[in-house]
Amino acid sequence: FAALERDDPEIAAVLVDELARQRETLQLIASESFASPAVLAALGSTLANKYAEGYPGQRYYGGCAQVDRAEELAIERAKELFGAEHANVQPHSGASANLAAYAALAEPGDVVLAMGLPHGGHLTHGSKANFSGKWFHPVAYQVDPVSEEIDYDEVRDLALAHRPKLIICGATSYPRLIDFARFREIADEVGAYLLVDAAHFIGLVAGRAVPSPVPYADVVTCTTHKALRGPRGGMILCRADLAQRVDKAVFPFAQGGPMMHAVAAKAVALREAGMPDFRGYAQQTVRNARALATGLAAEGMRPVTGGTDTHLAVLDLRDLGVCGRDAEARCASARIALNKNAIPYDPERAAVASGIRIGTPSVTSQGMREGEMRQIAGLIGVAVRSDPETTGGAGRLAELTEEVSALVRRFPCYAEQEVLA
Numbered sequence: 001f002a003a004l005e006r007d008d009p010e011i012a013a014v015l016v017d018e019l020a021r022q023r024e025t026l027q028l029i030a031s032e033s034f035a036s037p038a039v040l041a042a043l044g045s046t047l048a049n050k051y052a053e054g055y056p057g058q059r060y061y062g063g064c065a066q067v068d069r070a071e072e073l074a075i076e077r078a079k080e081l082f083g084a085e086h087a088n089v090q091p092h093s094g095a096s097a098n099l100a101a102y103a104a105l106a107e108p109g110d111v112v113l114a115m116g117l118p119h120g121g122h123l124t125h126g127s128k129a130n131f132s133g134k135w136f137h138p139v140a141y142q143v144d145p146v147s148e149e150i151d152y153d154e155v156r157d158l159a160l161a162h163r164p165k166l167i168i169c170g171a172t173s174y175p176r177l178i179d180f181a182r183f184r185e186i187a188d189e190v191g192a193y194l195l196v197d198a199a200h201f202i203g204l205v206a207g208r209a210v211p212s213p214v215p216y217a218d219v220v221t222c223t224t225h226k227a228l229r230g231p232r233g234g235m236i237l238c239r240a241d242l243a244q245r246v247d248k249a250v251f252p253f254a255q256g257g258p259m260m261h262a263v264a265a266k267a268v269a270l271r272e273a274g275m276p277d278f279r280g281y282a283q284q285t286v287r288n289a290r291a292l293a294t295g296l297a298a299e300g301m302r303p304v305t306g307g308t309d310t311h312l313a314v315l316d317l318r319d320l321g322v323c324g325r326d327a328e329a330r331c332a333s334a335r336i337a338l339n340k341n342a343i344p345y346d347p348e349r350a351a352v353a354s355g356i357r358i359g360t361p362s363v364t365s366q367g368m369r370e371g372e373m374r375q376i377a378g379l380i381g382v383a384v385r386s387d388p389e390t391t392g393g394a395g396r397l398a399e400l401t402e403e404v405s406a407l408v409r410r411f412p413c414y415a416e417q418e419v420l421a
């Protein structure tokens, strides 16, 4: 960091300010967490200089002996942690991992059955704005309008009617466990591949806090930067018989040279996730999400599906008469970071939304527990009800900022000397 301060004070200032923002904000964005200083050290290393197209032992560049060791460690750790026959640790992101999975399992024009975007599916699950919706033929399943959970009978009916080549489960804002065995059955019945996009919950799988999709899926894709607490990036797990197809789909089909600094950082995160205390973290993350959802329900926000089994909850704010967009903005002005989110069958457009999404990977990394979740629910309750256009509301939001600061100061996410040394 000293070199950065000397050579580029403007960017050094960005790093200082961003650390301050992370330390001073109550971080409830469900897709974020805090990577360890060891992960960050691998990311900011000389491995970033190295070209290594190919795979360990079969590179298109010389000088790869060291980075080969990093990638082999990452692969072995991923296989062991998740009980997978094969792992590809090169995808630059979750979206890149999904592009490669489509390429490995389907052809352009094939039917792909996946959860609709407004119900929690990701852009890569068939959005018209994305390769998945432009190059493939997406069919969307929705959640049941009453239970708000996946309607497996509807999934089966759609599969029988449309004969997809690929069925996808795994979402960005679905708070419940997914019945992977049921999806496997449906896929087998229609001769489809099953892709589980575990981007959101792979960290909980690593910590044994939720069931693993690995025994059921043909291919599992994920990100490494959410509850897994690794670097930004993606990863693919699959059976040995699909290994070659998956590897070729990542490189050379979807990507060029892997980011070896990120691959090494993934190895570090995978080692950390195999430690006993990571299990405690993953399980506490779920307990915290439940406690926060219960607390928010007491504040008049209805948890979609009635609660959560995972690290996230979606709250319907219609009873409070506040839209998701305004709730997000009000919370942000009190230094609470969360995001607006559509609820199933949302009457509002996505940019407004009737709900918010909260997640607990970050606050749990900081050491917060159920008691703090009850406090946070109260803080969010006040924030959401405080209209900044009124003098009373603006005053309350200013007071809240003090309370939020006092809370996060008790649970610092990083010591300054650890990350800006």
Ligand code: PLP
Pocket (backbone or CB within 6 Å): 031, 092, 093, 094, 095, 096, 098, 122, 124, 170, 171, 172, 197, 198, 199, 200, 223, 233, 234
């Ligand atoms: N799949 C799911 C379910 C996600 O939630 C996300 C990101 O939030 C992705 C894929 C894409 O990951 P990335 O943003 O790394 O491309």
